[in-house]
Amino acid sequence: MTPEIKQLQQQLARTPQDPALHYELGRGYLALKQAELAQLSFSKALQLAPGHPQILMQLGNAASQLGDEALAADFFKQSLQQDPQQADVHFNLANSLRKLGLNREAIHHYQQALTINPADADTCNNLGNAYRETGQLDLAVAAYAQALKLNPDLLHAKVHWIHQKQHMADWQGLDLAVDEVRTALKQQLQAQIPPFAFLAMPGTTDAEQLQCASLWAQQHYGHIQPLASPATRLPGQKIRLAYISSDFRKHPLAYLVTDVIAAHDRDQFEVSLYSQAKDDSSIEREAFIAAADHWIEIASLNDAEVAAHMRAANIDCLIDLTGFTQNSRSGVAAYRPARCHINWLGYPGSMGKVNEQSLFDFILVDETLQQGHFSERTVALPCYQPNNAQRPQAEAGTRAQHGLPEQGFVFCSFNQSFKITAEVFACWMRILQQVPESVLWLQACNPWATSNLKQTAQVAKVDPDRLIFAPRTSAHLHIARQEHADLMLDTTPYNAHTTASDALWQGIPLLAVKGDTFPARVSASLLNHIGLDECIYEDWAQVEKQAVALANDPVALTALKAKVEKQAKVLFDPLTFRRQLEQIYRQLLE
Structure with a gap:
């Protein structure tokens, strides 16, 4: 408990009907990433000051921190109904809509935020993200460039600018920009550099990629308190495996690992698939479901809830097949829900450290790949990449x-x-x-x-x-x-x-x-x-x-x-x- 929170609690003991005190207490909890306590404080404030747009916004922020973006979006919309000229609420609403996959609606609200406050570099950056996710790469690059014009130190905008220029095979200015990102990695402890994009930057070293991953992991998961150690595993029990991924769908992962998961010896292993992927009604998704003993949809659950589910299921090995790629759920591992935590296949590199401890215990590699810098302990397979027994068949046609x-x-x-x-x-x-x-x-x-x-x-x-x-x-x-x-x-x-x-x-x-x-x-x-x-x-x-x-x-x-x-x-x-x-x-x- 911080001195500020203690003081607010003392004041509330004297004047419990003051909505401003409940509001400030909620903000204090939110800053500490104690979103459930923040939610309680803001809810009390709203009871005392119904319809207040700023309280509604903060309830949205608390819901977002808890991972409930649909609820967050609803609160932000209520806030805008009270006062549509809040640039920060348009921005927050757009962020939640993006996380819900509603990018075109998000673009509208980023644009609304910029109409009210055209000098906000973060809004330009996130608008670029929404353009990127709708395939409008030229508009994305322009938005990132505008963000950097407004704030040349906005490093993650520079990283996005580089990566989307790479997608466009537009290499002009990239060498200098990559050097600037590498310099920032060395000099700025708070540098926000998405690790996956960093992997693809020419000239980055193995040690730098590990440093980038650790910086990112610390920023995103450093506040998480791990669960207590699990009970000692009883001999003779089946080994419970939990594979977690955002790509249990029509995705290249399906052609690599589906057969391996399906083939696990069910006399000795029990397999759960924790899926962040949307239902794309594909045969690949159906094959994953058929390959699992237990299929758990986690898109509506936050990391703490997924970790709690794994602990209740007495999971032995958590295997993350996504890593720091799109829709990552690697924060689950920070809660230490299993007896061992394994980084494999989805992200080609180390996932780094959090609070001086490796986010994952092990990384599965092979002799060719284990010559590098890892926070995890390396475990060598004959070859790290599996493959299904068959690839999909079709007629090749003519040249x-x-x-x-x-x-x-x-x-x-x-x-x-x-x-x-x-x-x-x-x-x-x-x-x-x-x-x-x-x-x-x-x-x-x-x-x-x-x-x-x-x-x-x-x-x-x-x-x-x-x-x-x-x-x-x-x-x-x-x-x-x-x-x-x-x-x-x-x-x-x-x-x-x-x-x-x-x-x-x-x-x-x-x-x-x-x-x-x-x-x-x-x-x-x-x-x-x-x-x-x-x-x-x-x-x-x-x-x-x-x-x-x-x-x-x-x-x-x-x-x-x-x-x-x-x-x-x-x-x-x-x-x-x-x-x-x-x-x-x-x-x-x-």
């Missing part, structure tokens, strides 16, 4: 149906556009220059990336029409059409992950540079596991040389493809992977 020439060599890289750096693309252009009639087959991620990559090819004296952009389609059609590619070229510092497995499933060789960070070593991890060390290189000059050589040597390429087709099968063996994984779970609990 012409995919916009490819009937003749000529087809290089491909179906990674998301944010992974393509200026250095990587320059290497690809040099390869095309040396292999006449070849084309580069890319994912059509967004119209800005398509336009910018074509313009950059033109500057490099490569006909832009030699870049073929594959439209988004269903997973089974996307995987099938890759049959028409001859060779996949990877990206760095953020490699292909599921995309690499997709190519190897189709027998497409993959050339990769082995980098110094976790996301820059994933392709090397897969290639090492299937005995294709000859496809791993130290730099892009070596990749360029080998890509050109293979394009001009059909016999060597055929032999390499045959080797891929023969040896890649080891990646798609979920039963063996399941046995290896279960042995690790047993060892960690022992």
Whole structure:
């Protein structure tokens, strides 16, 4: 209890009908992130001053801190009914609407807030977030730029600006901006740098990525008081596993881990899936539900409630499959609800420390990936990435149906556009220059990336029409059409992950540079596991040389493809992977 709160309580003992005192007490509790106590104080204040717009706003803030964004939005709307000229309430309402997935409505309220207070940099930043989430990347970048114009020190706006420019393949000004973010990481203890975006920034080191994760984890989870240690596990009980993810839906995760989860030995393991994902009515979601003994929807629960549910369920191992990616629920681990807490698969790196303790006890890696900086204890699998036994099947169609020439060599890289750096693309252009009639087959991620990559090819004296952009389609059609590619070229510092497995499933060789960070070593991890060390290189000059050589040597390429087709099968063996994984779970609990 702070001296201020103690003083307010003493005053309320003398004048309990003063709404201003209840209001200030609620604000004090809210500052301490004691949202339930804040809610009680604000509710009492509202009883004494019905309809007061500021009290209604604070009730919204308390509900938001408790994770009930629908209730928060309702309070904010009530506050605006009383006084529509509150910029801060429009801002808070927009934030809640964004969390509820109502981005277009959120955009309206951010714009209303800026009409009232056009100089608010945070509102510009969050407006950029809402534009980003509706696919309006150009408007998002402009909003971030305006936020930085209003407040050059708004670091998270700079990070968002960088990441969305990467998505647009617009590399102008990025090197300087990345250097500024790295400097801020070293110098500012309160720097807000989203860890996932930081992973993809060229030049960031393994140690910096760990530092970034720890800073973020501390900012978001440092206030959480862990639960008391769980009771000692009784021998002979089934091991209770809790997988938590925002991606138990139509998502690349489905093609990696569904079969492993379904195959767990039910005589020894009991499996719960804690799902943050919206119901997309997909067969992938249904397969996850079928793979679980217990399916728990957590979108309406806050982290404390999810942790309490896990503790009541006597969970042994909490396995987070999302990490610091979109709709993260990693705050659950900060409550320490299980006997061991594992970071695996969803986030390619360490999740960092909170209050000098690792947020997760362990991270599952392999020999290629464990050479780095981790707050967790590393546990090595033969290969860290699982895969289902089958990929979705479809007819590949003809080259012409995919916009490819009937003749000529087809290089491909179906990674998301944010992974393509200026250095990587320059290497690809040099390869095309040396292999006449070849084309580069890319994912059509967004119209800005398509336009910018074509313009950059033109500057490099490569006909832009030699870049073929594959439209988004269903997973089974996307995987099938890759049959028409001859060779996949990877990206760095953020490699292909599921995309690499997709190519190897189709027998497409993959050339990769082995980098110094976790996301820059994933392709090397897969290639090492299937005995294709000859496809791993130290730099892009070596990749360029080998890509050109293979394009001009059909016999060597055929032999390499045959080797891929023969040896890649080891990646798609979920039963063996399941046995290896279960042995690790047993060892960690022992």
